Amino acid sequence: MSRSGRIRGAGVVVAAVLAGSLTAGCGAPGVPRVGNDAAGDGGVVTGGQADRIVRRVLEADAQLRSGAPGSETQIPATYAGEGARAARGLALLIAKGSAPKASPEVGEVQVLANSQGSGYPRYLVGSSKPSADGLPWIYLLVATNAKTPYRLALTAQVLPGAKINAFPATVDGSAVVTESDAYETQPVALFTEYAKGLTAKADNPPYDPDIFADQVLSRARATQESVAADADFTQSNQVDSDPFVALRQLNGDALVFGTIERTSDYAIKSGKQMPPAPIFSAFVPGRTALVQQARTTTAQFLVFSLPREGKAHVVAAAEVVVGASGY
Numbered sequence: 001m002s003r004s005g006r007i008r009g010a011g012v013v014v015a016a017v018l019a020g021s022l023t024a025g026c027g028a029p030g031v032p033r034v035g036n037d038a039a040g041d042g043g044v045v046t047g048g049q050a051d052r053i054v055r056r057v058l059e060a061d062a063q064l065r066s067g068a069p070g071s072e073t074q075i076p077a078t079y080a081g082e083g084a085r086a087a088r089g090l091a092l093l094i095a096k097g098s099a100p101k102a103s104p105e106v107g108e109v110q111v112l113a114n115s116q117g118s119g120y121p122r123y124l125v126g127s128s129k130p131s132a133d134g135l136p137w138i139y140l141l142v143a144t145n146a147k148t149p150y151r152l153a154l155t156a157q158v159l160p161g162a163k164i165n166a167f168p169a170t171v172d173g174s175a176v177v178t179e180s181d182a183y184e185t186q187p188v189a190l191f192t193e194y195a196k197g198l199t200a201k202a203d204n205p206p207y208d209p210d211i212f213a214d215q216v217l218s219r220a221r222a223t224q225e226s227v228a229a230d231a232d233f234t235q236s237n238q239v240d241s242d243p244f245v246a247l248r249q250l251n252g253d254a255l256v257f258g259t260i261e262r263t264s265d266y267a268i269k270s271g272k273q274m275p276p277a278p279i280f281s282a283f284v285p286g287r288t289a290l291v292q293q294a295r296t297t298t299a300q301f302l303v304f305s306l307p308r309e310g311k312a313h314v315v316a317a318a319e320v321v322v323g324a325s326g327y
Contacts, residue, residue: 038223044118047170052113053150057141058106061087066104067094080142080151081242082259086299087152089283090321096282098114099156112138113247113255114165116173122144123245125167125255127158137314138164140243140257153243154257156301158317159211164305164315165249177246177254184309187246187256188239195237195260195301198225205311207304212317216262216300225263230272231294234265240299246306254306255315259299262319266326276326283324294326 021029045053060078063071064087071092079087093099106128113125124141158164167174179186185193185206193205198216224233241257247255268274273289281287282294303316 036094044122045114045170046075046085046171047111047114047125050114050124050170051109053062054111054124054141055106055109057150057152058126058128058139059110061155062102062104062106064091064311065094065102067101068104077149078151080144080153082102082240082299082301083151083153083155083243083313083321084087085303086155086320088283089299091322093279093282093321096276096278101126111170113167114170114173115247116175117170122150123247124150125247132202140245142243142245143201154259154301154303156303156318158304158316159314161304162313163317165251166246166250167249167255177248177256181248181254182308183254183306185306187254187258187304188244190256190304190306190312191244191258191260191302198237198260198300199235208311208313210314211318212300212302212314220264227266227274230239230274231266231268235269236263236265237261237300238263240286252308256304256306256312257302258304259301262298262300264296266290266299268292269292279321280324280326283321284326287327290326292327295325 001085034221042269057078058072060071064075064078071122072088075084075087075091090099094101104266108129110127111124112125112127115123120143122143126139127136128139129136138158139152142152142153143150176185177183190298193202194207194213196202197205197207198213199218220235225232238261240261244258248255249255266274268291273291274294276287276294280288280294298319299322301317302314304312305315306312
């Protein structure tokens with residue numbers, strides 16, 4: 001089979017896009033449809049505590065991304081939800097030489113939001129800029145109960161030209177966005193529609209066009225064309241519930257964090273075979289050829305700015321390959 005038939009649906013290990021700007025403030029999100037048991041009590045975590053918590057978690061994350069020996073053993077204590085799954089996948093890819101190692105340096109850290117109320121779950125939102133010429137990232141941390149420390153649930157890079165508006169001060173916290181809040185598009189509906197749009201471009205969706213969706217769709221088309229002689233390629237997207245949170249900003253808009261799982265399938269045609277790509281082989285070692293089917297799974301981390309009226313827009317995004325199977 002020609003080289004063009006190689007499986008490329010595993011995509012970019014960590015595909016994130018360029019920088020925009022962050023506006024500092026403090027406050028925090030909550031879980032749509034759940035709410036915080038003690039909302040309205042202000043922020044429980046002080047500014048100094050929030051700074052120390054975010055830096056501690058990001059330093060542990062930097063160790064894993066740099067491939068530091070033994071850092072994968074800290075995944076349960078450092079990551080939560082899909083963040084933990086992504087960390088396990090990335091650690092494996094780094095160990096197999098299929099993903100680049102990042103710098104162990106964290107750089108400048110800023111706390112953007114702190115959750116309101118004394119109930120659980122509690123959230124912190126932070127950002128970092130690795131260097132003067134680096135690109136800013138945004139992070140969602142969660143503490144699920146009184147016995148569990150804050151852990152990293154979502155990491156995404158800010159898109160070109162994107163702006164993240166300010167949150168209430170740390171002492172006040174930010175209110176949970178629930179289904180009873182008056183938003184033209186509810187957070188859950190927004191992510192559901194966006195997942196559909198990542199599979200096939202939608203007409204008049206409740207969100208503006210963005211570079212992340214364009215890249216996902218264009219890569220899918222390119223992959224479908226490149227393997228057409230050997231396999232039928234399909235791709236689907238499904239909203240994941242952990243993490244899925246939203247917080248209210250000072251101007252009344254909401255910042256929505258969520259994950260969409262992308263599944264890329266190859267049905268290999270009779271009499272054909274395909275060599276596995278290096279990323280695939282990291283998860284499924286020992287296969288020199290695929291003769292029936294192959295699948296890769298990718299976690300797509302997304303952050304939306306959601307106005308009370310009008311269309312939402314993606315402000316940060318990233319993706320990590322988290323699994324593969326096939327024979």
